[in-house]
Amino acid sequence: xxxxxxxxxxxxxxxxxxxxxxxxxxxxxxxxxxxxxxxxxxxxxxxxxxxxxxxxxxxxxxxxxxxxxxxxxxxxxxxxxxxxxxxxxxxxxxxxxxxxxxxxxxxxxxxxxxxxxxxxxxxxxxxxxxxxxxxxxxxxxxxxxxxxxxxxxxxxxxxxxxxxxxxxxxxxxxxxxxxxxxxxxxxxxxxxxxxxxxxxxxxxxxxxxxxxxxxxxxxxxxxxxxxxxxxxxxxxxxxxxxxxxxxxxxxxxxxxxxxxxxxxxxxxxxxxxxxxxxxxxxxxxxxxxxxxxxxxxxxxxxxxxxxxxxxxxxxxxxxxxxxxxxxxxxxxxxxxxxxxxxxxxxxxxxxxxxxxxxxxxxxxxxxxxxxxxxxxxxxxxxxxxxxxxxxxxxxxxxxxxxxxxxxxxxxxxxxxxxxxxxxxxxxxxxxxxxxxxxxxxxxxxxxxxxxxxxxxxxxx
Amino acid sequence: xxxxxxxxxxxxxxxxxxxxxxxxxxxxxxxxxxxxxxxxxxxxxxxxxxxxxxxxxxxxxxxxxxxxxxxxxxxxxxxxxxxxxxxxxxxxxxxxxxxxxxxxxxxxxxxxxxxxxxxxxxxxxxxxxxxxxxxxxxxxxxxxxxxxxxxxxxxxxxxxxxxxxxxxxxxxxxxxxxxxxxxxxxxxxxxxxxxxxxxxxxxxxxxxxxxxxxxxxxxxxxxxxxxxxxxxxxxxxxxxxxxxxxx
Amino acid sequence: xxxxxxxxxxxxxxxxxxxxxxxxxxxxxxxxxxxxxxxxxxxxxxxxxxxxxxxxxxxxxxxxxxxxxxxxxxxxxxxxxxxxxxxxxxxxxxxxxxxxxxxxxxxxxxxxxxxxxxxxxxxxxxxxxxxxxxxxxxxxxxxxxxxxxxxxxxxxxxxxxxxxxxxxxxxxxxxxxxxxxxxxxxxxxxxxxxxxxxxxxxxxxxxxxxxxxxxxxxxxx
Numbered sequence: 001x002x003x004x005x006x007x008x009x010x011x012x013x014x015x016x017x018x019x020x021x022x023x024x025x026x027x028x029x030x031x032x033x034x035x036x037x038x039x040x041x042x043x044x045x046x047x048x049x050x051x052x053x054x055x056x057x058x059x060x061x062x063x064x065x066x067x068x069x070x071x072x073x074x075x076x077x078x079x080x081x082x083x084x085x086x087x088x089x090x091x092x093x094x095x096x097x098x099x100x101x102x103x104x105x106x107x108x109x110x111x112x113x114x115x116x117x118x119x120x121x122x123x124x125x126x127x128x129x130x131x132x133x134x135x136x137x138x139x140x141x142x143x144x145x146x147x148x149x150x151x152x153x154x155x156x157x158x159x160x161x162x163x164x165x166x167x168x169x170x171x172x173x174x175x176x177x178x179x180x181x182x183x184x185x186x187x188x189x190x191x192x193x194x195x196x197x198x199x200x201x202x203x204x205x206x207x208x209x210x211x212x213x214x215x216x217x218x219x220x221x222x223x224x225x226x227x228x229x230x231x232x233x234x235x236x237x238x239x240x241x242x243x244x245x246x247x248x249x250x251x252x253x254x255x256x257x258x259x260x261x262x263x264x265x266x267x268x269x270x271x272x273x274x275x276x277x278x279x280x281x282x283x284x285x286x287x288x289x290x291x292x293x294x295x296x297x298x299x300x301x302x303x304x305x306x307x308x309x310x311x312x313x314x315x316x317x318x319x320x321x322x323x324x325x326x327x328x329x330x331x332x333x334x335x336x337x338x339x340x341x342x343x344x345x346x347x348x349x350x351x352x353x354x355x356x357x358x359x360x361x362x363x364x365x366x367x368x369x370x371x372x373x374x375x376x377x378x379x380x381x382x383x384x385x386x387x388x389x390x391x392x393x394x395x396x397x398x399x400x401x402x403x404x405x406x407x408x409x410x411x412x413x414x415x416x417x418x419x420x421x422x423x424x425x426x427x428x429x430x431x432x433x434x435x436x437x438x439x440x441x442x443x444x445x446x447x448x449x450x451x452x453x454x455x456x457x458x459x460x
Numbered sequence: 461x462x463x464x465x466x467x468x469x470x471x472x473x474x475x476x477x478x479x480x481x482x483x484x485x486x487x488x489x490x491x492x493x494x495x496x497x498x499x500x501x502x503x504x505x506x507x508x509x510x511x512x513x514x515x516x517x518x519x520x521x522x523x524x525x526x527x528x529x530x531x532x533x534x535x536x537x538x539x540x541x542x543x544x545x546x547x548x549x550x551x552x553x554x555x556x557x558x559x560x561x562x563x564x565x566x567x568x569x570x571x572x573x574x575x576x577x578x579x580x581x582x583x584x585x586x587x588x589x590x591x592x593x594x595x596x597x598x599x600x601x602x603x604x605x606x607x608x609x610x611x612x613x614x615x616x617x618x619x620x621x622x623x624x625x626x627x628x629x630x631x632x633x634x635x636x637x638x639x640x641x642x643x644x645x646x647x648x649x650x651x652x653x654x655x656x657x658x659x660x661x662x663x664x665x666x667x668x669x670x671x672x673x674x675x676x677x678x679x680x681x682x683x684x685x686x687x688x689x690x691x692x693x694x695x696x697x698x699x700x701x702x703x704x705x706x707x
Numbered sequence: 708x709x710x711x712x713x714x715x716x717x718x719x720x721x722x723x724x725x726x727x728x729x730x731x732x733x734x735x736x737x738x739x740x741x742x743x744x745x746x747x748x749x750x751x752x753x754x755x756x757x758x759x760x761x762x763x764x765x766x767x768x769x770x771x772x773x774x775x776x777x778x779x780x781x782x783x784x785x786x787x788x789x790x791x792x793x794x795x796x797x798x799x800x801x802x803x804x805x806x807x808x809x810x811x812x813x814x815x816x817x818x819x820x821x822x823x824x825x826x827x828x829x830x831x832x833x834x835x836x837x838x839x840x841x842x843x844x845x846x847x848x849x850x851x852x853x854x855x856x857x858x859x860x861x862x863x864x865x866x867x868x869x870x871x872x873x874x875x876x877x878x879x880x881x882x883x884x885x886x887x888x889x890x891x892x893x894x895x896x897x898x899x900x901x902x903x904x905x906x907x908x909x910x911x912x913x914x915x916x917x918x919x920x921x922x923x924x925x926x927x928x
Contacts, residue, residue, distance in 0.1 A: 543888075
């Protein structure tokens with residue numbers, strides 16, 4: 001029914017890989033910085049991050065990362081000398097891949113602008129006239145760093161410091177490409193802004209950095225989706241997303257990640273939410289060998305709030321260790337976490353959450369609902385929520401349930417003539433509907449299709 | 461004697477003025493109906509009489525049996541003989557209903573210097589009140605208003621009203637959520653207490669309760685101010701005209 | 708009725724309790740003084756254990772590992788009253804089919820209490836058709852009280868019902884006003900809350916044991 005799977009097999013090996021090399025050292029970092037013509041402060045920060053990376057240990061908790069060989073990864077490669085201004089300028093083989101995957105072209109009305117990253121250098125950004133007139137900056141981060149260094153400097157890796165953990169430090173040292181999105185005061189953008197990129201060359205690491213600043217009273221929705229073809233050698237993705245939601249602003253960050261089955265997806269995503277501001281994370285995690293992803297909202301301002309909605313699907317040989325972190329600091333803050341996880345074929349889905357109510361967080365309200373469906377008897381689901389309550393006026397409620405597809409529901413659908421695998425897929429899609437309905441149509445359709453594919457593989 | 465005198469009462473919540481220079485009196489043994497359109501401050505006035513912490517009195521006095529009660533905490537006003545039946549009784553799961561009823565009964569006895577009733581005698585008192593209110597079923601292992609229907613909650617309020625045996629009972633919208641039968645039971649309960657000398661303030665929007673409790677006085681509020689204060693004929697007037705003349 | 712009442716002072720550092728196949732045991736553990744201990748509790752197939760864990764205001768560190776075999780059933784209740792530091796780690800390992808677990812814990816923290824309560828539910832692949840639940844509730848009654856709740860679920864079998872919840876409870880201003888307007892002072896309200904939780908805690912116990920435990924609770928406040 002769906003031939004997407006085979007498309008992702010084509011490796012589209014381009015000759016640009018000859019310019020890259022494997023492994024990480026100071027010389028490579030200097031090369032990256034020089035190639036990109038970065039301000040001195042950025043090079044200094046990269047080097048400081050590298051020092052931290054060398055000293056930090058691998059995480060002692062979470063999924064097994066022992067097979068990840070950090071010395072055998074290509075950390076940087078250039079695809080083009082400079083970004084393309086329009087679709088015509090994009091190299092043919094890259095366009096070819098995008099066409100096969102059916103990626104809509106940027107000129108379509110629905111998209112306000114498209115940034116596509118190929119390997120480590122963004123190649124294409126097209127910004128619609130109206131957006132630039134409003135002062136919105138939606139730009140490749142490498143370029144934005146040169147055009148607006150003073151705007152970026154105070155924010156870059158502030159809410160996501162290199163000291164967080166080993167992969168944040170690695171990211172700080174070798175980050176390359178990514179998106180800079182700046183929404184000026186009071187500007188409200190209705191159309192979702194998208195970036196669609198993919199990891200391609202064998203053993204390529206992805207270290208893109210997304211920096212989003214939403215000034216006071218502004219509103220926007222940004223979508224990131226990725227896919228990567230299968231490879232034998234480990235692929236590593238240690239990206240970073242930092243979002244600053246200023247006073248009274250509202251922002252939604254959606255991402256549907258479907259990495260190749262041998263990728264390591266170790267991302268860091270964090271948002272700082274100011275007074276009366278609201279942040280939403282909507283995510284779907286499929287594929288990858290091992291994912292560790294815990295979007296974090298820091299509710300710094302009074303009356304700030306965050307919603308975390310997520311789906312994680314762990315198939316054969318996969319570990320999805322995902323969750324949410326919310327730190328309540330201001331007064332009268334609210335958080336709402338809803339996660340759904342699915343595991344099948346021996347897959348292991350883990351929800352790991354942290355809700356921390358600081359002593360200053362008077363009258364905080366936190367609600368967490370995590371449900372897991374285990375689709376066969378070889379698979380597993382864990383729920384590990386930690387609630388740290390340091391203010392007595394808090395209201396925290398966490399509820400989780402785990403089980404299998406209800407036999408009665410399945411029988412009901414089958415008795416109406418629906419095949420077992422389809423019936424299972426319908427039930428599973430219904431299970432995740434509270435999250436998929438928050439995504440734009442094409443993404444929720446993609447998520448449903450990914451689910452159907454997985455269900456078909458498990459039964460058919 | 462006047463059981464209650466409210467003099468030039470002004471009340472704010474935060475920086476919003478909810479009651480503005482409200483004055484009225486109620487003689488002992490009489491009933492007062494408080495009426496007015498939505499948002500007029502009727503419920504707020506009821507809560508302020510019992511000292512709700514969300515409201516601050518910025519001006520005026522409340523004299524209960526000639527004593528200014530503004531400095532008294534809610535439990536002290538209850539001990540003095542005031543009772544408020546809530547428009548939306550609080551659901552507090554985890555709090556055992558029987559224990560709550562008994563503890564409250566004993567707390568009032570203690571603060572009024574009365575002899576303490578044993579838990580066994582209290583059980584009997586409770587049973588007779590449950591019967592008088594035609595409350596069926598065993599309420600002894602339920603929790604405070606948790607899982608109660610709207611009608612059950614109002615009956616639970618009337619139960620507590622009977623147990624508290626107050627000098628002045630303030631009923632906030634007792635008639636909302638009650639069907640005809642329940643309303644007549646409520647009316648009977650109120651009149652039982654009236655016969656014993658309890659004064660009543662009945663805050664009402666729908667007025668159905670006034671068929672059972674004939675008011676001696678009527679206070680009409682609009683936008684936090686007194687729009688009218690007079691005899692029972694006011695109730696009939698506003699029933700016919702509605703509140704548009706004062707809104 | 709098979710009843711075992713154990714006090715902290717008699718608790719060995721490594722303590723073990725085996726509930727024999729097809730027997731029903733009531734186990735009451737009273738932690739009323741500082742102790743650091745690991746308790747291993749094994750339910751053989753078809754066994755039933757009603758466990759009552761009472762923690763009365765002391766600095767202790769306790770580790771419980773329960774293993775529940777086929778057709779066995781555990782109903783565990785904890786009541787924590789604390790003004791100081793307390794660490795409890797309770798693991799419930801369901802290893803056999805058709806096993807059952809209902810675990811509830813209420814923790815009332817006042818003063819400078821600092822609680823870390825971990826309730827770990829493990830459902831092994833062999834524990835098909837098992838039904839388990841953990842419900843934790845935290846009542847914070849002072850500004851300097853802290854609590855950390857970790858209700859962990861590790862499920863490796865799919866034909867199961869497993870769930871957990873953790874929540875905090877706090878009287879709202881409206882709740883307090885309601886109760887106070889009925890004549891109760893703030894102190895009386897806290898006492899009422901404790902009485903209610905204590906009554907829930909001793910449910911299922913014979914009157915003599917209930918009285919003992921309620922007496923101990925009253926003494927400790």
